Amino acid sequence: MPVTVVGARPGSRRLRQALSDFAAASPSRFAIIVFALLVLLWTALLGLPVSSASHAATPFADALFTAVSAVCVTGLSTVDMTAHWSRFGEVVIYFGVQIGGIGVLTLASTLGLIISRHLGLRARLIAAGDTNPLRAHRGPVAEGQAVRLGEVRGLLVTIAISVVAIEAAASVILFPLLLTHGFTIGAAARDAVYYSAMAFTNTGFTPNSNGLVPFAHDYAFLSTIGLTVMLGAIGFPVIYSLARVVRHPGQRRRIISLHVKLTLVAYFVLFALGGVLYWLLEHGNPRTLGHLSAGDGVFQSFFLSAMARSGGFSTIDISHLHGSSLLVTDMLMFIGGGSASTAGGIKVTTLAVLFLAAIAEAKGVESMEAFHRRIPNDVLRVAVSVVLWGATIVASASVTVLAITGDSLDHVLFDVISAFGTCGLSTGLAMGASPPVVYVLAATMFLGRIGSITLAAALAQSQRQRLYARPEERPIVG
Template sequence: MSVTATSARSARRAPRRFRERFSDFAAASPSRFALIVFAALVLLWTGLLALPASSAAHTATDFADALFTAVSVVCVTGLSTVDMTTHWSAFGEVVIYVGVQIGGIGVLTLASTLGLIISRHLGLRARLIAAGDTNPLRSHKGPVAESQAVRLGEVGGLLLTIAISVVTIEAAAAVILFPLLLGHGFALGEAARDAVYYSAMAFTNTGFSPNNNGLFPFAHDYVFLTTIAVTVMLGAIGFPVIYALARVIRHPAQRRRIVSLHVKLTIVGYLVLFVIGGGLYWLLEHRNPETFGRLGAGDGVFQSFFLSAMARSGGFSTFDIAHLHNSSLLVTDMLMFIGGGSASTAGGIKVTTLMVLFLAAVAEAKGVESMEAFHRRIPGDVLRVAVSVVLWGATIVAVASVTVLAITRDSLDHVLFDVISAFATCGLSTGLTMGAPTPAVYVLAITMFLGRIGSITLAAALAQSQQRRLYAHPEERPIVG
């Protein structure tokens, strides 16, 4: 056989060997693979944003600012250390827009999409990666809860739903916002650009604004604000919920089978927290002249519920957040920490995590052994995962808050607020990030990264999941409470 023929055969086998190694590495630990992919994206966007072409002044952006912005973009957070409306050039804005779209679809979903592209089909391994984003329990070896948000056989449909929902929802929001922006005096081209920009930042729950004054000029345009709020909420409830609702619309007779426990818990929990948040904001702020005190009752109620929607992960605001009372800042801290639905563009510990903890407390109060909701029993391992998520999240927030406090010497309420906003990838800020010392910028960037990739994803990536033991220690009950 000639040398040329041997070289040609080796060249044909090279892509096949690469795909096999890629698939084996992804299957060994989907969460670790996704972690590496996400870190690579952050480094890539840091390099792009540091280029002179990305800044309006055509000078290289400082590394700390470029890194922080890259993490904020890829993690769809919305916090910034530079003026987002003046610092970046047209090229930089495109880089930010693309990064937000990529970051918004989720760490593990992105990883499965890459696997689909390289492997050229959605096999079992790629399905496991995508399913892990809809249910963190699939990141672990061992038993998985019987009722999945999305079953493995439905992952292909879920990925298609993600693509369709991103395009459809953002396009619909942009179509509504475009004439409204024209009505506010924006030029035709500027209105078109801002409509597309706002729709993307709303659905991905990022909260960046293309205007110097943010949403301040639209504070009394309730059609504009309602469009933003609805788009934010659609992104925050999660792709599995959107997928289930889309199937219900197509097959209404099968809604009992289609609507899973995850969907019910997410919708009920999200709406309850939305109502509670809006009510608390109105009670706490209706006499504050810096926020809702100057508004009438109807306007104040609307703004309270708009803030309740944004506090979950949206990041937009119609006034300076630093003017909120400390009590309202604390309410916002709690709402941000909870966040939105699983496998969504929102951050936080997720609504279903809180619902599982609540159901466990109810079961304990009733003296029953199992957790139940909507005539379904929730396995005990789900509670262990929920507790782990909360403890990981609380630990990250506590360590970051203490560190930033030691660096900045700022007030606890402002530091805690911005740290939780970073962890929950919300984007609301008291102004701490603007002008923060470089060490504090790095700490907040790490907090955003850890918050976005998810506590369970990080734990599974570092600890390689559960291990089977062939022995058991004697049982003994400590005193709790």
């Protein structure tokens, strides 16, 4: 039975109902449309003469690329971010990053909340979909591995509080550190707020032309940036669970779900592994870590490992890395961070599920198990589809860019994966690139941010049920 909103005009009522019906029928498509509209809006704003320092209209390709990079919290750029944009343009980029960092489906649910004035079941389904991609499909859903529908309102509150609290704390720490580097009070306050936002959203834009080079030996500054990046990358469901543990320490075993455990273990194992590999591969490279002491080299190795997951900040020139280190970075960027986080990539839990499936197959057991819990096989299907969609996007974009530029494969693959994983590290390919390359990388960023599972669900209309089953036959695999 339709709900009548007292005092609302018939036109606005019909519009609200139409949007609500569309969101309920296809949450994935609704979220993609919302994100696309945001990109178009930010492109128009950045294309205005008032957005550039020269007060001239920014070319469409550069405005579009910057808009996608900001809203998709990537950090890649085709222009000098510190010289090209005016104060107005910097503010536009700042808010684009903040909105984009919330997440596609969470943003869609927030708009649904604004439209309906309350968080109903449909809005809850959309918001919950960002924490558990399995809800895009019919069938059993392992609710214990993510945030339950009844907890979505608490998750949204957690998102708002964590964004404000973590960025504010980082700003407070960074402000005096910037003062010690000779910044004025006004510049230090502005850059502290800017750096904290770019770190927590895993974007990687910097407010100065030298990036983090002036702070390369300020370990307090770099540690604050690194910790803020990691808090944004582990995911809002993890932050939500950890916050509940602080409030209810006696219920730790019940609150900390399998999703939280897998995310934390996989994230920090990859963080440690990346740091060790960077040190082993680059400690003899004089252009990166070779000129540093052992302690400095180890710190910079682990800092790069944290940034390679999605942070996008760097104290060294990425183009000077050995080919082996570029390949390690490719893998880390492709994996990314936690689900429903500001990080990109296929997500660490996806990789964990694939490894658990391989271990189960090697042991000859039917089900995947972790932390005394059984993981259903439909989770594996989602993980495989995420990896295949991601690999297809990266391969298609890489081939296209290679055909256009004729550049080396290692540099093209690096920047394409950085775009897909919304990381922001670059070998310099995007800067000054031709419009066709700019459009390909922009599309890669967009597809990487909205998530391959969201895209697949939107295109395939996976909610449809098949009322028949074909005969079974087993092909030879391996």
